[in-house]
Amino acid sequence: MNRGKAPASESLKLIAIKTKSKVYVSDNINNDSYFYSRIKDLIFDGSKPENTYKSDWFEVPCVPTTIQRSLPAEQINVRYELKEVHYNTGLPKVLQYSDFDEDTGQYESVYGLYERKFDLTEPGLENVEFELNVIAELEDFEIVRSDFQLQHSILDHITTHPILLSTKPCKLSRQESFNIVRKYIKANIDSKYASVTSDYDFCLSVSKKIEHAPESYRVDVGKRKPKYETRYSRSRTVKVYETAPKSYQTYPVIEPFEGKNEDDLKDIIQKFLDELMIVINKPLVECEHCKGYGVILDEV
Known part of the structure; x- marks a missing residue:
């Protein structure tokens, strides 16, 4: 102490x-x-x-x-000085406040001809x-500023001053983890190679566009009787990443981010996001054997 x-x-x-x-x-x-x-x-x-x-x-x-x-500086040597325009009146050029007292002062009637002056001491x-x-x-x-709603153990909340909680093990909720991933993907996705195909608060999916040799298919364009025309498909999509903050259909539920402390948590989040975007933005090349109909893709 x-x-x-x-x-x-x-x-x-x-x-x-x-x-x-x-x-x-x-x-x-x-x-x-x-x-x-x-x-x-x-x-x-x-x-x-x-x-x-x-x-x-x-x-x-x-x-x-x-x-x-x-x-603050203090006022000293407080005085009342006769205004210069009244110097020819013969009045004293400097008076004290007591000189204007209505009972004892003789200059009370000419108070308006004077202005208050003072000196200032040096601030101390x-x-x-x-x-x-x-x-x-x-x-x-x-x-430092925290960008997350960190979750800590009850014991750490009891035994640790709030300002020091950033040094303790922490994690994020599944919803906040999902929001971070969703926002980062949308901000960094390369639309040339991938696109977000489902974008909701409750689910997210990303697909890659795979170019392949033209494949013909027939489409019935007739209104009253069959009429077919030949069209060609030159690409297809492959789902590369999908997740959800909680159970929804067949979407994998995201694992919440955890760290030994806030700095470690930030490093883990950034490492995951960087590796994820490498996979999402990586160009897929048409296979010379299957002409784009077979794709080898590591799951994220």
């Missing part, structure tokens, strides 16, 4: 996370949902704290030994008394 001394006032209570290169501090010791931090207006060992993605957490270079607040600093509790010391930790 670190303590700093200052003039008598309510002690500022802080919690901190110490890392190898920086320290994170917060005065939201009860983790209140609605909280206005006083830290941003303070000075830690001569430096202003830096903002983080959490409005109630700030970054400082090291565990502070002195915390100060700025004091005042030490802030504080108590600081280091709740964790980690080799490498950063407060």
